[in-house]
Amino acid sequence: xxxxxxxxxxxxxxxxxxxxxxxxxxxxxxxxxxxxxxxxxxxxxxxxxxxxxxxxxxxxxxxxxx
Numbered sequence: 001x002x003x004x005x006x007x008x009x010x011x012x013x014x015x016x017x018x019x020x021x022x023x024x025x026x027x028x029x030x031x032x033x034x035x036x037x038x039x040x041x042x043x044x045x046x047x048x049x050x051x052x053x054x055x056x057x058x059x060x061x062x063x064x065x066x
Contacts, residue, residue, distance in 0.1 A: 001054045006044050011037060015052045026053075 014036055018029060026049070033045040040048065 001051055003051055004044070004047050006040070007048050007051055008037075011040075011048045012052055012055075015049065019056075 011033060014033065015029060018032065029049050030042070030045045033048055034040055034042065037045075
């Protein structure tokens with residue numbers, strides 16, 4: 001998946017920080033993205049989360065297959 005143009009580094013940083021919390025609930029990630037970054041509409045927040053999860057999954061896959 002290519003990084004959407006509207007996905008900024010601070011969006012990914014916020015998701016990474018959420019992921020570090022033990023109580024991370026991905027169902028809350030989109031509303032939290034929209035709260036913290038009001039310029040994102042619902043679709044953009046969903047696509048940002050999708051991009052982030054794809055990148056994280058790819059990184060884990062690379063570590064496992066290395």
